[in-house]
Amino acid sequence: MHEYLLTPGPVEMPREVYMATQKQIIGHRTKEFSDLFIEIEKKLSFLLKVDTPSVILPSSGTGALECLAVNFLCKGDKFISASCGVFGDRFRTIAEKTGATGIYLDFQPGEEISPNAVAMAVSNNPDVKCLLLTHNETSTGVVNPIKEIIRAIPEDKRPIILVDCVSSVGAMEMYPALWGIDAIATASQKGLLSPPGLGIVWLSEKAWKYVENNTCDSYYFDLKLQKKYLKKNNFANPYTPPVTLYYALNAALDVILKDGIDEWFKAHKLYATALAEGIKALGLELLVKKAEFRSPGVTAIKSSNYDTEAIRATLNTMGIVTAGGQADMKGKLIRIAHYDDKRFPELSIVLSCIFASLPNKKDITTNFMAEPLKILTSEE
Ligand code: PMP
Secondary structure, X not given: OOOEEOXXXXXXXXXXXXXHOOOOOOOOOOHHHHHXXXXXXXXXXXXXXXXXXXXXXXXXXXXXXXXXXHHHOOOOOEEEEEEOOHHHHHHHHHHHOOOOEEEEEEOOOOOOOOHHHHHHHHHHOOOOOEXXXXXXXXOOOEEOOHHHHHHOOOHHHOOEEEEEXXXXXXXXXXXXXXXXXXXXXXXXXXXXXXXXXEEEEEEOHHHHHHHHOOOOOOOOOOHHHHHHOEEOOEEOOOOOOOHHHHHHHHHHHHHHHOOOHHHHHHHHHHHHHHHHHHHHHOOOEEOOOOHHHEOOOEEEEEOOOOOHHHHHHHHHHOOEEOEEOOHHHOOOEEEEEOOOOOOOHHHHHHHHHXXXXXXXXXXXXXXXXXXXXOOOOOOO
């Protein structure tokens, strides 16, 4: 039986990516590796619309977040953290470990971070050094209005803006330089369709200047050291990199960029919209009520009528592997990821398996027949 891995990371690798992982290892101090590294950087820069390279760390997304925290925050510093779920909370916990003090803004599960609330907090706390945000809150399936949040803060009053993009890069627009972000952290195993194990960090010019004049309390995550190894035409890693994952990431970026980045993002939105409509037609609820904040990468299903854990268990027996809720939402959600949108036919498999796993289908069938199906366009 084929297993459909629909967890929001790791995700099933496209065939080209899987094939790339089968290559023989090469030495990481060779020109061949440096060329591979440069090729990846060019593609990443294209994806992010930036013109400076990213730092690639052998770590998961949490490591990339810690890398930002230790390079930007020290004991006694102040930061603002806006969170609408588990991963926003995690970012602030990582930041607290530096000895910095946080000012916290919290939003309910399924709701997005409010630009006005963030702007107000920044205005009331002119001494904060950093603002911590999460682009795609994977625990609830909310995509936060990062561009609008930053725009709501006057340019000369902006703290250093650090954004967790672990579950957004590759699946939706994330243009840090164009949006005024100072640093992002992401990882290989979600929108970037690669195996887990690579953390990626990008910094603005302003952020690099800040880092150059700051002492970092980490040996491994010291960005000043990492930068020294990104020399023109000779890119390397200070420590032994997982070469196989670089092959995989390079192949995955080819898959993502092949038909044009706008097409790729549009297809993700269409897939997410179609899934959302199907879920509603089955009589289930979506956790995120406002369609514009629903993630193109992960959808959270809620139900007051059904035991979502029982549905997930049945789906498992059918080969559909989903994720459940986390923290306060534990036992209350089914989370389905759709990072590889090239598999539209799978949508009907997923929806029919959900239908088949519901204990009482009579009411749904009636609902379904009564409601005319909405026509979807790729603009929705
Ligand atoms: N932030 C977000 C938004 C995430 O989705 C995740 C992973 N689910 C993380 C951070 C942590 O990443 P990792 O598990 O790769 O350490």
